[in-house]
Amino acid sequence: MTSSTGSWTASELPVIGAPMAGGATRPALVAAVASAGGFGFLAGGYKTPEALEAEMAALTVPFGVNLFVPGPSTLTEAEFRRYAEELADEGTPYGLELAGAPMVADDDDRWQGKLDLLLDRPVPFVSFTFGLPGSDVVRALADVGTQVLATVTTLGEAQAAVELGVHGLIAQGTEAGGHSGTHAPERPGAVPVVELVRQVAAGTSLPVIAAGGVSEASQVRELLGFGASAVAVGTVLLRTDESGASAVHKDALAAAGPDQTVITRAFTGRPARGLRNGFIERHEASAPIGYPAIHHLTRPLRAAAAAAGQPDQVHLWAGTGYSRARTGPAAAVITELASEL
Ligand SMILES: Cc1cc2nc3c(=O)[nH]c(=O)nc-3n(C[C@H](O)[C@H](O)[C@H](O)COP(=O)(O)O)c2cc1C
Numbered sequence: 001m002t003s004s005t006g007s008w009t010a011s012e013l014p015v016i017g018a019p020m021a022g023g024a025t026r027p028a029l030v031a032a033v034a035s036a037g038g039f040g041f042l043a044g045g046y047k048t049p050e051a052l053e054a055e056m057a058a059l060t061v062p063f064g065v066n067l068f069v070p071g072p073s074t075l076t077e078a079e080f081r082r083y084a085e086e087l088a089d090e091g092t093p094y095g096l097e098l099a100g101a102p103m104v105a106d107d108d109d110r111w112q113g114k115l116d117l118l119l120d121r122p123v124p125f126v127s128f129t130f131g132l133p134g135s136d137v138v139r140a141l142a143d144v145g146t147q148v149l150a151t152v153t154t155l156g157e158a159q160a161a162v163e164l165g166v167h168g169l170i171a172q173g174t175e176a177g178g179h180s181g182t183h184a185p186e187r188p189g190a191v192p193v194v195e196l197v198r199q200v201a202a203g204t205s206l207p208v209i210a211a212g213g214v215s216e217a218s219q220v221r222e223l224l225g226f227g228a229s230a231v232a233v234g235t236v237l238l239r240t241d242e243s244g245a246s247a248v249h250k251d252a253l254a255a256a257g258p259d260q261t262v263i264t265r266a267f268t269g270r271p272a273r274g275l276r277n278g279f280i281e282r283h284e285a286s287a288p289i290g291y292p293a294i295h296h297l298t299r300p301l302r303a304a305a306a307a308a309g310q311p312d313q314v315h316l317w318a319g320t321g322y323s324r325a326r327t328g329p330a331a332a333v334i335t336e337l338a339s340e341l
Helices: 027-035 049-057 077-086 088-094 111-120 135-143 155-164 193-203 217-225 247-255 278-286 293-307 330-337
Strands: 015-017 039-043 064-068 125-129 147-152 168-172 208-211 230-233 261-264 272-275
Touching: 015 027, 015 330, 027 039, 027 330, 039 049, 039 125, 049 111, 064 111, 077 088, 077 278, 077 293, 088 293, 111 135, 125 168, 135 147, 147 155, 155 168, 155 193, 168 193, 193 208, 193 217, 217 230, 217 330, 230 330, 247 293, 261 278
Parallel strands: 015 039, 015 230, 039 064, 064 125, 125 147, 147 168, 168 208, 208 230
Antiparallel strands: 261 272
16 A cells, blocks of 8 residues: 555555454455455454454554544443343343443553553554544654554544644545444434545545455446555455454354345444344343443343354444455455445
8 A cells, every 4th residue: 555645655556455353354365355355454452462463463464453442431330230121131042141240440451551552562653543542652663663644534633643744544435334433422423434545535645545345346446546545445345264253153144135234333332333133132222321330231242143054133233335255265356346446
């Protein structure tokens, strides 16, 4: 990928394997993206620093790392308890007592440990989602030669990131699969990727990586034409050979009819796009905003349901382009996405 300033020479093709936490992105996927001339990001979210370090050590190609920025939550204990009680019946078949689950609100995803690792073992790019890191973090990473990328979902978020001194922006459109990178989960923006790229490219002078709903070569060409320096894809890699997505997730993507994605907070307390299922239908209307407490509340349920092959209670993250998520080697997907350049 090369930026408009010519300073990005991380890969041959302007196609990026987006970070996908929760198991889908593993080193083999990042290596496969690189083998086709693209550039991949490891997903640092949810991992211990040790687990992230092991993934980094497994790679012999250049790669980036993505981290979740911990943020404040306004979820009250009373709202948490109400939702936990609402979910109680969901857990019963698996022997889970969700109504009595403790509220885990202070999990910072081992933020400092992972930053220390990235300062100790610098990588070319570190991207952040769920908010902006402090300017001290941006400076410290820059001092070790790392370019810092911020995920933004509105022009306002992009402008805040520019003020912070980041080196590039990931313009994540509302079509994107998985958690929205919104800096304001209680009032997320819903800007389509083409519109967002246009706005951010016109309103800032930083390189822009477009993300959200991309599944075809013509979209990659179009987004580069609108001013993106590179295009990131996630969902379209989920069913590939090197993806670590669960079998229940891969099968659900294959089985879903058209236009099945919705944005939901029911699983984690933070808006995310996934395939509509029974859990979302039963709980979306009453689900509170409150990451990470809601994520921790539903995690055992989602793990048990996935192990039991029950897609109805699993977070089936997917962007709007899921029907074109292909099987086979990930390298072939990257090659095809770049075929109109
Ligand atoms: C299963 C899944 C997990 C994701 N996890 C992360 C993550 O850990 N960090 C992040 O910044 N974005 C994450 N995302 C969003 C992607 O990085 C990217 O923005 C998105 O996949 C692009 O849209 P697409 O899925 O339609 O290609 C995830 C997306 C999916 C589908």
